[in-house]
Structures are given as C-alpha cells and as structure tokens.
Amino acid sequence: MALEYGFMVNALAASILAAIACGIIGVYVVVKRIVFISGGISHASFGGIGLGxxxxxEPVLCVIPFGIASALVIGEVRRRTLLSEDTAIGVIWAMGMALGIMLIALTPGYAPDLLSYLFGNILMVSRSTLWVMLALDMIIVTVVWLLYKEFLAITFDEEFATVIGIPTHKLYLVLLCLIALTVVMLIRVVGVILVIALLTIPAAASRRLTNDLRKMMGLSILFAALFSTTGLYLSYLFDLPSGSTIVLVSGVVFLLVSLTSPGHSFKY
Amino acid sequence: MTQNIKIREIQEMQAIVKEVISLRNVSVHYGDLPVLENVSLSIYMHDFLGIIGPNGGGKTTLLKVILGLVKPDSGKVSVFGGDPLQNRRYIGYVPQHRLFDPNFPISVRDVVLTGRARHALFRRYTNHDKKTARSALEMVGMLPLEDRQIGRLSGGQQQRVFIARALAAEPGVLLLDEPAAGIDTCVQAEFYELLGRLKQKMAIVMVSHDITAVSVYVSKIACLNQKLFYHDSKELLAEDLEAAYQCPVDVIAHGIPHRVLREH
Structure with missing residues (x-):
C-alpha cells in the first residue's frame, strides 16, 4: 500500500516531526493568546522563501534566519514603538509576503513549487529536509525543557514575572524564535498560509481534555500527529491536496471535540 | 565641610533603614494628561497604608511607578533605598485578580511557585522553593485546594492565591491593587484580618476605591486624585476628601479607633 513509496515514508516521518514541534509550541501560542503574532511570523517568513x-x-534554509528576524522585529516593536502591537504585526505580515512575491518575480525563470510553500506539499519532503526537521525538533524540545518554568511564569503573568526579576522580554523573544522555527517545519506540511491551523487546533483541542500544561503538550502532539497522518492518508486515497486535507481534518475533529467534551467551556 | 557630608550620609542611611518606599515630587503624564502631580510619600516598615481615591485618580499608576513599570516624568522614586528596577524584586505585588485569564491551564500550586521563579531562575525548583510556596499557601489557608486549576476558585480564593504567590517571593512590602473588588463582604473581613497579621512582618500598601472597607482595617490612610493627600496618619481631613473627590464625601465614623475624620 501507500508505504511502498519512499515519498510516503518521508511524508509520514515529516508529519510526526512537525507534530512534535507544533504540539509543544502551539500550546504556548494558544494559552498566551499570541495567535495573531504567530500568523504574522509565518506569513512574513514567505519573504525568506522568496529570498531562497x-x-x-534551498528556500527552507532561508526561512530559518528570515523567520527568526521577523520574530525579533515583532517582539521588539511590541516593546518600543508607539504603534499598537496588532497594527505593527499587520504591517510586518503583509510586507514579508510582498517581499517574497517581489523576489520571486525578480528571479529569472519559473518558480515550480511556489504553491507548495503557500499551501504545503508534504509529499515533496526530501531526506535532507527530514534531518533539518529533526534538528529543529531537538532545539525546540531542549529549550522548552530548560525554560519550562520561566515560560510558564511569563505566559501566565508577564507583569508579575517582570516585577520579581525574571528577564521577561528576552524570554519572550526566545519563545517567538521557537515559534519561527516551528513555522519553518510546518511550511512543508501545510504551507505558510495554513500554518496557523496546526499551531492552534491541536493545542486548543487538548485544552478541552486537561488542565495541566505538560499534559496539554503531550496530547497536542498526539492530536497533531493524528490529524496530519489521517489527512495525509485521505489525500493519498482520494488524490486531494495534502495541506488542505490535513487542515480540514483538524478542523472537523476540533469541532467534534468542542461539541462533545464534558462540561468544559474553555474559551480558546 | 566633609563632616557635614558625612552627617548627611548617616542621616540618609537612617532614612533608608526606616523607609521602605519613598516618592519625592513624582509626576506622571500620559500624553498631555496629568495622572500624578507632585506626589510625595514615605512608607515605613509595618505600615498598613490604604490609598483611596476615585476611579481614574491614578491609584494603579502610583503602584506601577513604585514597581518601576511606569517611569515618572519628574521626581525620585526609591524602593528599599535604591532604584525600583533593581529592588522591585523585594516587593510582593498582588495585581487585580480580575485581570487574569481564568482559563489558563495552571494549578494553584504552580501559580504560587512562580513567586519563586526568580530564586530558581534557569534551574529547577529546590525543596526549599517548594517548602516556601507551601507555607505561603498554608498562611492564606489555600493549601487544601493546591491541585485546583486557578479558574475553578471563587474570586476571594483566587485573591488569596495571588497573595500567596507574592509571599512566596519573601517580600519586604506587599502592594495590593483593589484586593477587595469582587469579593463578598463577609469574606472581605477575613481577608483584611489576614493582611493585619501579615503587617507584623512587612509593610502593606493597598489601593482601593472603597473608602469604608479600607478605613476600618488600615493603620494609615491617604487619598489620591492626581494629588496625594496624606498626613502619615489615619486621619484625613474632610477638605482633603472633598478636594480629591471634588464633591462632598460622607464618611461613616467608626468610633475613635477606626475614625477617618478628625473630631470636629
């Protein structure tokens, strides 16, 4: 069956590796309510693809520095400027996209897999990309493991954390960089535009099943893996675009979990 | 000449020992809008100071100035004799509990442990951290509910947890922003008694718009509406209140020990 094909094995591995990153980081995105910021980072990252x-x-390698740069700009803007934060994010969001399209237009020749960066194409993941994804996962897991307590303090109550002497702003920038790295992994799976689905849906679904942040991360990894492998399989069966199938599967399961979870009415 | 400087230094040192927080002619503007005007205030160890004033009178801003979160346009702020940015870590800050996200997936125990996060910065919590957090929870009577998610507590219980979090950091002064807001009157009495006990170990500053509740329990009272009216005592002049609220204010006198107004 499907696994006879090497590209399907790679795709399966990629969806599991991406699930680890978005399961963990998505929990912070959801509980700290920085969905819009994450959307800004992921769309601005398209500039990196254009630069590539x-x-x-290789565009994915260009997205890493570009995504981190936009994360840092968004994080700094939040602290310094007189602009409101969401206006600033909107500007960076659109400028990154525009820059990406401009650079692609300036590149001689035809950009064959442009759509796959916008909407994902997990079937095109190469073996070398898998190694990059594994390395990114290791960075994300290690940093969260080391800074779990500090991240918990700044996501729950940033002002209190600042007052008691935690370097809140620096830690916040680290968190935004981790979001940027997660975006890089998810671009292959669902594309720049649909990244936000896998950063929010698995975490929000897991919130309905537990009150504990650690368990939320575990469950959210499971959800993300389940959504992307199921979506992948369905897209193979019915010859559908993989990115949007994965997102739609996530959305449908999320609605079911939301409507049926016992007595929980958490507003995420 | 040198001797004079020495004497001044000694006097300053003595002032530092006594003064937990000091503000000298502090003014804050948001744009053209004056929020605090020429505020001077000294808070000493074991003070239990209630700062009352109308909404929008600058009470929260005053707390944020002390915490170094708002930089004053002019004047000098000192916390434990130093820069607020350096020394605010010795302040136990209890923000308005209604501003929290009640959906946040965190247990009571973990909320209180974040009070130890600076002590345990970039390392794991030690047994000492856990014990300190535990005894803070015990002090406010919330130890039995330590496994609860924070949103599954009543407003009064949440307030106690946030006090425990501040206490876990072993502060020298407690700063509370509208602690009684949204708490039933009978629970409030218990709550103020808790603060009365804590006063033995530290200074307490509490801002509130509720004049009568505050006036019963605090040992000193100030009134803030851009300007601060304060006489380092529990007495406020009727003129002060009128000036601050810009209308006549009826204050229920609670007999000699609890009175807010002087006898006329």
Missing part, C-alpha cells in the same frame, strides 16, 4: 529562490538556495 532569488539567491538560488
């Missing part, structure tokens, strides 16, 4: 095309480098 323009310079003739």
């Amino acid at each position: 095309y323009f310079l003739g480098i």
Whole structure:
C-alpha cells in the first residue's frame, strides 16, 4: 500500500516531526493568546522563501534566519514603538509576503513549487529536509525543557514575572524564535498560509481534555500527529491536496471535540 | 565641610533603614494628561497604608511607578533605598485578580511557585522553593485546594492565591491593587484580618476605591486624585476628601479607633 513509496515514508516521518514541534509550541501560542503574532511570523517568513529562490538556495534554509528576524522585529516593536502591537504585526505580515512575491518575480525563470510553500506539499519532503526537521525538533524540545518554568511564569503573568526579576522580554523573544522555527517545519506540511491551523487546533483541542500544561503538550502532539497522518492518508486515497486535507481534518475533529467534551467551556 | 557630608550620609542611611518606599515630587503624564502631580510619600516598615481615591485618580499608576513599570516624568522614586528596577524584586505585588485569564491551564500550586521563579531562575525548583510556596499557601489557608486549576476558585480564593504567590517571593512590602473588588463582604473581613497579621512582618500598601472597607482595617490612610493627600496618619481631613473627590464625601465614623475624620 501507500508505504511502498519512499515519498510516503518521508511524508509520514515529516508529519510526526512537525507534530512534535507544533504540539509543544502551539500550546504556548494558544494559552498566551499570541495567535495573531504567530500568523504574522509565518506569513512574513514567505519573504525568506522568496529570498531562497532569488539567491538560488534551498528556500527552507532561508526561512530559518528570515523567520527568526521577523520574530525579533515583532517582539521588539511590541516593546518600543508607539504603534499598537496588532497594527505593527499587520504591517510586518503583509510586507514579508510582498517581499517574497517581489523576489520571486525578480528571479529569472519559473518558480515550480511556489504553491507548495503557500499551501504545503508534504509529499515533496526530501531526506535532507527530514534531518533539518529533526534538528529543529531537538532545539525546540531542549529549550522548552530548560525554560519550562520561566515560560510558564511569563505566559501566565508577564507583569508579575517582570516585577520579581525574571528577564521577561528576552524570554519572550526566545519563545517567538521557537515559534519561527516551528513555522519553518510546518511550511512543508501545510504551507505558510495554513500554518496557523496546526499551531492552534491541536493545542486548543487538548485544552478541552486537561488542565495541566505538560499534559496539554503531550496530547497536542498526539492530536497533531493524528490529524496530519489521517489527512495525509485521505489525500493519498482520494488524490486531494495534502495541506488542505490535513487542515480540514483538524478542523472537523476540533469541532467534534468542542461539541462533545464534558462540561468544559474553555474559551480558546 | 566633609563632616557635614558625612552627617548627611548617616542621616540618609537612617532614612533608608526606616523607609521602605519613598516618592519625592513624582509626576506622571500620559500624553498631555496629568495622572500624578507632585506626589510625595514615605512608607515605613509595618505600615498598613490604604490609598483611596476615585476611579481614574491614578491609584494603579502610583503602584506601577513604585514597581518601576511606569517611569515618572519628574521626581525620585526609591524602593528599599535604591532604584525600583533593581529592588522591585523585594516587593510582593498582588495585581487585580480580575485581570487574569481564568482559563489558563495552571494549578494553584504552580501559580504560587512562580513567586519563586526568580530564586530558581534557569534551574529547577529546590525543596526549599517548594517548602516556601507551601507555607505561603498554608498562611492564606489555600493549601487544601493546591491541585485546583486557578479558574475553578471563587474570586476571594483566587485573591488569596495571588497573595500567596507574592509571599512566596519573601517580600519586604506587599502592594495590593483593589484586593477587595469582587469579593463578598463577609469574606472581605477575613481577608483584611489576614493582611493585619501579615503587617507584623512587612509593610502593606493597598489601593482601593472603597473608602469604608479600607478605613476600618488600615493603620494609615491617604487619598489620591492626581494629588496625594496624606498626613502619615489615619486621619484625613474632610477638605482633603472633598478636594480629591471634588464633591462632598460622607464618611461613616467608626468610633475613635477606626475614625477617618478628625473630631470636629
């Protein structure tokens, strides 16, 4: 069956590796209510893809520095500028996208897999991309393991954390960088535009089943893996685009969990 | 000449020992809007100071100035004799509990442990951290509910948890922003008695718009509406209240020990 094909094995591995990152980081995105910021980082990252095309480098590798740069800009803007935070995010969001399209237009020739960066195409994941994803997962898991307590303090009550002497702003920038790295992994799976689905749906679904942040992370990894493998399989069976199938599967399961979970009415 | 400087230094040192928090001619503006005007205030160890004033009178801003979260346009703030940014870690800050996200997946125990997060920065919580958090919970009577998710508590219980979190950091002064808001009157009495006990170990500053509740329990009272009316005592002049609220204020006198107004 499907696993006879090497590209299906790679796709399966990629969806599990991406699930680990978005399961953990998505929990912070959801509980700290920084969905819009994460959307800004992921869309701005498209500028990195354009830069990759323009310079003739593997786009995913260009997205890493570009995504981190936009995360840092968004994080700094929040603290310094007189603009309101969501206006600033909106500006960076759109400028990153525009820059990406501009650079692709300036690149001679045709950009063959442009759509796959916008909407994902997990079937195109190469073995070398898998190694990059594994490395990113290891970075994310290690940093969260080391800074779990500090992240909990700043996500629950940033002001109190600042007052008692925790370097809140620096830790917040680290968290935004982790979001940028997660975005890089998810671009392959669901694309720049649909990244937000896998950053929010698995975490929000797991919130309905537990009151504990650690358990939420575990459950949310499971949900993300389940959604992406099921979506992948359905897209193979019915010859559908993989990214949007994964997102729709996530959305449908989330609605079912929301409507049936016992007595929980958490507003996430 | 040198001797004079020495004497001044000694006097300053003595002032530092006594003064937990001091504000000298502090003014804050948001744009053109004056929020605090020329506020001077000294808070000493074992003070239980209630700051009352109308909504929008600058009470929360005053707390944020003390915490170094708002930088004053002019004037000098000192906390334990130093810069608020350096020394605010010795302040136990209890923000308005209604501003929290009640859905946040965190247990009572973990909320209180975040009070130890600076002590345990970039390492695991030690047994000492856990014990300190535990005894803070015990002090406010919330130990039996330590496994509860924070949103599954009543307003009064949440308030106690946030006090425990502040106490876990072993502060020298407790700063409370509208602690009684949204709490039943009978629970309030219990709550103020808790603060009365804590006063033995530290200074307490509490802002509130509720004049009568505050006036019964505090040992000193100030009134804030851009300007601060304060006489380092529990007495407020009727003129002060009128000036602050800009209308006549009826204050129920609670007999000699609890009175807010001087006898006329």
